[in-house]
Amino acid sequence: MVITRRWALFLIAVGVWTWVIWPRFGLAIYKDDRSFADGSPTSFLWVHAVLIAASLAIGTTVGVLGVLAWRRARPAEEFAAKVGAGPQD
Numbered sequence: 001m002v003i004t005r006r007w008a009l010f011l012i013a014v015g016v017w018t019w020v021i022w023p024r025f026g027l028a029i030y031k032d033d034r035s036f037a038d039g040s041p042t043s044f045l046w047v048h049a050v051l052i053a054a055s056l057a058i059g060t061t062v063g064v065l066g067v068l069a070w071r072r073a074r075p076a077e078e079f080a081a082k083v084g085a086g087p088q089d
Contacts, residue, residue, distance in 0.1 A: 008069035015063015018055060026052045 003011075026049070029035060035045040 003069040003073060005070060005073045005075065008066045008073055011062050011066025011069060013066075015059050015066060018059025018063070022052050022055050022059070 029045065029048040029052075032044070035042060
């Protein structure tokens with residue numbers, strides 16, 4: 001399967017977006033009154049911590065795949081020259 005540079009850029013953007021959004025959400029959950037009862041973490045906190053960790057792992061994987069795809073993808077001009085197609089006027 002060949003991934004274009006445009007799709008690779010999209011995957012990288014998804015990975016970056018994940019790391020922008022989820023830590024902020026984690027901080028909001030940590031500060032929520034439902035996160036602790038008598039100084040101990042509640043199931044509310046644990047469930048959200050697992051969801052955040054899974055989302056960050058998936059986002060990181062998608063971002064790394066995007067970087068790898070970007071590095072392996074050929075620029076459009078190089079691909080067109082190799083196939084024998086020229087730019088359309």
